[in-house]
Amino acid sequence: MKATTIRKSLLCSAIGACLMGTSAFAADPVVSTTGGLPGYEVIKASPSIDKLQRVKQTLVAPPNVPEHSLKSPAAPRVVQVEMTIEEKEIEVEPGVFMWAFAFNGTVPGPMIIVHEGDYVELTLKNMAKNQLVHNIDFHASTGALGAGELTHVQPGQEVVVRWKASKPGTFVYHCAPGGPMIPWHVVHGMNGAITVLPKGGLKDKNGKSITYDKAYYIGEQDFYLPRDEKGNFKRFETAAESMADDKEVMDKLIPSHIVFGDRKYAYTGEKALTAKVGETVMFYHSQANRFSYPHLIGGHGDYVWERGNLADPPAQNLETWAIAAGSTGAAMYTFRQPGVYVYLNHNLIESVNLGALAHVKVDGKWDNNLMEQLVAPRAYKE
Numbered sequence: 569m570k571a572t573t574i575r576k577s578l579l580c581s582a583i584g585a586c587l588m589g590t591s592a593f594a595a596d597p598v599v600s601t602t603g604g605l606p607g608y609e610v611i612k613a614s615p616s617i618d619k620l621q622r623v624k625q626t627l628v629a630p631p632n633v634p635e636h637s638l639k640s641p642a643a644p645r646v647v648q649v650e651m652t653i654e655e656k657e658i659e660v661e662p663g664v665f666m667w668a669f670a671f672n673g674t675v676p677g678p679m680i681i682v683h684e685g686d687y688v689e690l691t692l693k694n695m696a697k698n699q700l701v702h703n704i705d706f707h708a709s710t711g712a713l714g715a716g717e718l719t720h721v722q723p724g725q726e727v728v729v730r731w732k733a734s735k736p737g738t739f740v741y742h743c744a745p746g747g748p749m750i751p752w753h754v755v756h757g758m759n760g761a762i763t764v765l766p767k768g769g770l771k772d773k774n775g776k777s778i779t780y781d782k783a784y785y786i787g788e789q790d791f792y793l794p795r796d797e798k799g800n801f802k803r804f805e806t807a808a809e810s811m812a813d814d815k816e817v818m819d820k821l822i823p824s825h826i827v828f829g830d831r832k833y834a835y836t837g838e839k840a841l842t843a844k845v846g847e848t849v850m851f852y853h854s855q856a857n858r859f860s861y862p863h864l865i866g867g868h869g870d871y872v873w874e875r876g877n878l879a880d881p882p883a884q885n886l887e888t889w890a891i892a893a894g895s896t897g898a899a900m901y902t903f904r905q906p907g908v909y910v911y912l913n914h915n916l917i918e919s920v921n922l923g924a925l926a927h928v929k930v931d932g933k934w935d936n937n938l939m940e941q942l943v944a945p946r947a948y949k950e
Contacts, residue, residue, distance in 0.1 A: 605712050617687060617730075621645045627678035630760075631784045631828075631835055631926070633852070636681040638779050640767050644685040646730070651677065652693040653702045653721075655807055658757070660825050661832045661923070666793055667807035668830065669702065669743060669758040675830035676787025677741070677760025679852060684736040684767045684879075689728065690715075696724035699808060701745055702753070706731065707894070708739035708762050716744045736766035738876040738896040742856045751818060751857070752811060755792055757830060759856035761785060761896045766879035770871075773881035778871060780900055783850040784841050788860050788891075788913065788924055791825040792817040823858075825922055826913065832923030841911070843903050845932025851911065854896040860924070862899065863888040863914035866907065869899040888914045905939065906932040 604610035623645050625634050654673045660666050671677025682688055688709075694702050701722055705714035709731040712718050721727050742759035744750045770778045794802050794813035801824070804810035817824065828835055835841055843849050848870075853862050862869075869886040876896045883889070891897045903909075912925035919925040 605717060613730075617646065620687070622648060622689075624648045625680065625682075627651065627672055627680065629672075629674045630676055630678060630787050631841060633679045633763075633783045633785050634681055636765075638765065638769055640683050640765070640769060641686075644687065645683075646687045646689050647680075647682045648689045648691075649680055650691040650693070651704075652695060653698065653758075654695055655698045655700065658830050660791060660793065660827070660830070664793065664801045665803045666791060667756060667804065667810055669700070669753050669756050669807070671704075671741075671743075671758065671760050675757030675789060676785075676854065676856075677758070679760065679785040680741075680762040681765065682733050682762070683765045684733060686733045686764075687730055688733055688762070689730040690719075691726060691728050692719055692721060693726040694721040694723050698723040699806065700749075702743050702758070703745055704741055705744040706739065706741045706762060708733060708735055708737070708741070708764055710734065713744065714741070720745065733762075733764040736764045736877075736879040738763040738852055738854075738873070738878060738898050740854050740856050740894055740896050748815065752814060754856050755790055755818060756807070756814075757789055759789075759854070760787060761852060761854040763852060763878070763896075763898075770878060771881065772871065773884065778900070779848070780850040781847045782843070783852060786828050786835075786851060786853045786862075786911070786926065788853065788855045789825075789827050789830070790823040790855075790858050791827065792822075793824040795824075823918075823922065826918040827923040828926050833925065835926035837927065840908070840927035840929045843928055843930045845903055845906055845930060848900060848902040849928075850898060850900045852896060852898050853891055855891045856894055858893045860891040861888050861914040862891060862897070863912060864899075864901060864928075865910040865912065866905070867901050867903065867909055870902060871900040873898045903928075903930045903932075904935065906930050906934055 602610040651672045654670050657665050658668045668675050703716045703719040705716035709715050715729050718729050719727050743753040772778050794817050871882040872886045872889045873882050874889050874897045909928040912919035
């Protein structure tokens with residue numbers, strides 16, 4: 569069979585499966601009439617859940633995070649969030665375009681922050697103008713492939729799902745419609761993170777409470793953009809048109825771009841993250857598809873939860889830490905000097921050449937007790 573025929577067959581079967589709502593785990597999805605996973609006896613939810621306080625969380629675009637308190641609520645709540653899926657073209661670098669599948673229109677999707685014991689009630693909408701079926705898999709949740717089997721939505725549909733945040737930590741969420749569509753959606757930006765703050769708050773290895781003044785969410789992305797015979801990046805009229813060429817690049821496992829956010833150097837220059845001397849900043853960092861090695865040039869990880877296990881004692885005073893593929897980690901640092909810091913993936917090829925870095929502009933007074941230039945550059949005598 570010719571290569572072009574194989575590619576056309578792959579495109580038709582993969583796109584067709586997604587458009588028809590099929591997955592790698594089941595045939596046509598069955599709509600539950602009980603609220604649970606079809607085919608199983610269901611234990612009904614406790615009526616007490618309906619009596620819990622209901623709060624709406626306003627989601628914001630990364631690298632910002634929604635307003636939240638580090639103090640645990642007096643009782644569990646139902647935290648209502650709404651996300652709208654948008655298929656749209658983004659500019660990964662000047663003149664280079666990719667079709668993104670975006671939760672709430674952003675790459676990555678927005679951070680959600682709740683507390684251990686809360687219930688997350690998500691309304692997920694698939695815009696009518698979209699072409700593909702989408703869903704959401706929360707690594708923080710329990711059952712139904714992370715709610716993926718209960719959230720398949722066609723264009724123009726919405727679904728509402730509720731799950732208990734029983735596992736504290738910070739976790740990835742992503743689209744997982746089935747088969748080869750899973751990696752295709754994930755590496756086209758369809759991922760984000762949720763943080764479930766532990767009961768009693770964050771604590772160091774001695775059990776002492778630790779807090780932060782502000783937080784940022786770094787959603788690292790690996791993109792696989794195809795090139796034409798002249799080596800130029802291709803541009804496609806629709807997402808479906810790009811799928812076969814995208815997969816050829818993806819299967820070689822060599823990203824064309826590795827970025828924070830939706831494009832190269834998105835959080836640099838005028839769009840740099842900001843802080844002040846004396847402020848403690850939490851960096852939540854996700855990588856839905858591959859490993860990453862965060863490092864803060866000029867600073868450290870005062871407290872680090874590499875695997876996002878926020879209820880456990882953090883590691884302390886790390887220079888570089890690791891984020892596993894399909895995972896979110898967290899690192900906290902109190903800035904002690906002003907200046908421009910670089911937060912990056914310390915695979916320096918991936919950060920400097922491919923784009924996985926951000927700037928942090930810190931205001932305040934310089935402290936010569938920590939660092940002082942004793943002699944300015946000058947010629948030396950042999």
